[in-house]
Amino acid sequence: MPSTSALELADALVTGGAVRSTWLRRAFEEIPRHVFVPRFFRSEAGCEVLIDGDSAEQHDEWLRGVYTDEALTVQLTSTHDETIAVGRPTSSSSAPTVMAGMLEALDLEPGHRVLEIGTGTGYNAALLSHRVGAANVVTIELDRGLAGAASRALAEIGLHPSVQVGDGNVGVPESAPFDRIIATASVDHVPPAWITQLAPGGAIVADLRGSLSGSLVWLIAAAADVAEGRFLDLPGAFMPMRTRLDSPLRDGETWHQVLDQRNPQRATTPVNAAPAADCPSLRFLLQLHLAGRRVRGFLRSPGNTELSGHATDASWFTVGLRADDDGLFPVAQGGLGRLWDTVEACWALWHRLGQPGIERFGVTAPDVADLQYVWLDHPDSGYRWPLPL
Ligand SMILES: C[S@@+](CC[C@H](N)C(=O)[O-])C[C@H]1O[C@@H](n2cnc3c(N)ncnc32)[C@H](O)[C@@H]1O
Known part of the structure; x- marks a missing residue:
């Protein structure tokens, strides 16, 4: 039977092993995902069909989708008409398993000051607020419309974290320092501002990703201006941090160039x-x-x-x-x-190298992007690769 309530979703996440902490179980039970995802797009035959909770015909399908462990696309680059769209996703509510894995890794304590990059629907900001208190959560979103909708959904369930509109690459300096930084859009290096805005002993969980591969990474403040830690072998591939509202791609990324096929x-x-x-x-x-x-x-x-x-x-x-x-x-x-x-x-x-798994790799990230690197086994192992990915 598919889940149709927050309680059932929380149960499934506990049974599947993604949720281990009591607080996180309670957060998934008590925060209603349907408030944050009033509609979403579902792929059907190459098109994205809008599944709208306000439609009597689609209501049951919508509710099942919302309380299933799936990423739900909430915004696309271009829309045909009001119900069918084509294009690439520019915002989604991440799969609950992935959210749970990141939140467990974040090791949150009540009262921690948290910065979230990529507010999206606001659902993750609500889960964070449940643990640390909404007054301690700052979340930043590039898209003003998404940020507004997230603020309203959060307010609807009585939560008022600080929702900022802007580029998450620069963090939110006026609210720093943060004990925890969580990024729900991927980056190819660690934005130096995040390191500068991390409190002593603080931690970052983010998806460090290039065009071909990447993984979640867990970093702690190793010194005043350096974060260091390991890749986590957890599922989770996030859309890249973008700089333009009309495209999910990174700057300069285009896949339509003419290939150099002379003299192969x-x-x-x-x-x-x-x-x-x-x-x-x-x-x-x-x-x-x-x-x-x-x-x-x-x-x-x-x-x-x-x-x-x-x-x-x-x-x-x-x-x-x-x-x-x-x-x-x-x-x-x-x-x-x-x-x-x-x-x-x-x-x-x-x-x-003995077919090393992703968990054997780590990152040393000073607050100067050009000096950041990935290592194998240990920062001084002799095997290192420069970032960005
Ligand atoms: C996977 S969604 C985030 C899901 C969200 N945490 C939730 O609970 O619904 C990624 C979000 O990051 C946002 N984003 C992309 N680039 C950004 C940037 N440079 N600064 C801030 N937000 C950005 C996107 O607009 C999108 O809403």
Whole structure:
């Protein structure tokens, strides 16, 4: 039976292991998600159909959706008409399991001062307020309309945290310092303002992510101007922090460039790309090696005969999925950056390092973005990769 109430959702989260703390169970039981998600979009046959709680026909479907452990899109880049939309999501209410994982990792205590980046619907701000008191919660959202709707929903259940409109990259200096900072939009490095605004002993939980891979990270204030910590092997892939209201993409990110297909380099490779594509820890290592390059990788061709990838610098590769008699797969690549060569180098390193899982990696983040880096096992292990991802 699908859940249709906050109590049932909380039960499911406890049973599934996402909620472990008593306070968080009570918060999920007592904060009504339906107040924050009066309508959402559901993908159907390539379109996004609006499911509206105010519609008598859709009411039951809406309620089931709201109390199911699913991310719910609440805003898209473009809308056809009032009920059907196309485009890319620009705001959503995150999946409750993911929210629970982050809130558990945040290790909140009553009275902690908390900054949330990416208010969205306000549901997470309500859960935070339940634990630390609304007067201790500051949440910032780029989109004024979303921030207004979130404020109203919060007020409807008697909560009045500070809802700010602005770019979360700069934090909220006038309300700092914060004991905890939680970001519900992903970043490719740790914005220096968050580190500056972190109280001594404070912690940050955020999704550190490039175009191909990333993961939640837990950082503590290691010194006055440095945050340090580890990646968490928890589910959760957030939409990137954006700078424009009409696009979910980061600045300069476009996937419609003309690829440099002159004089492709053809070769063979011993690497079977299909299992490589499906391996999260290998994708993660590959992300580290891309050194800030934006890549769409491991896209399958119709018929599943090839995998391909391309980067915003017009580089590309295509690799076959059927080996020849010698066990080798055909590769073609072009453009300035040799993308497939990077995949092969990563594959070899990943094996040499013992196929490290994401939880073996960590981050040292001084408040100067150019000095931030990811490490393996230990900050001084000798294996380090620069941020941004
Ligand atoms: C996954 S949603 C957040 C979900 C939200 N915490 C909730 O409980 O509904 C991500 C949000 O981050 C916002 N966002 C994106 N870029 C931002 C930025 N630069 N500054 C502040 N908010 C941003 C988006 O508009 C979107 O509402």
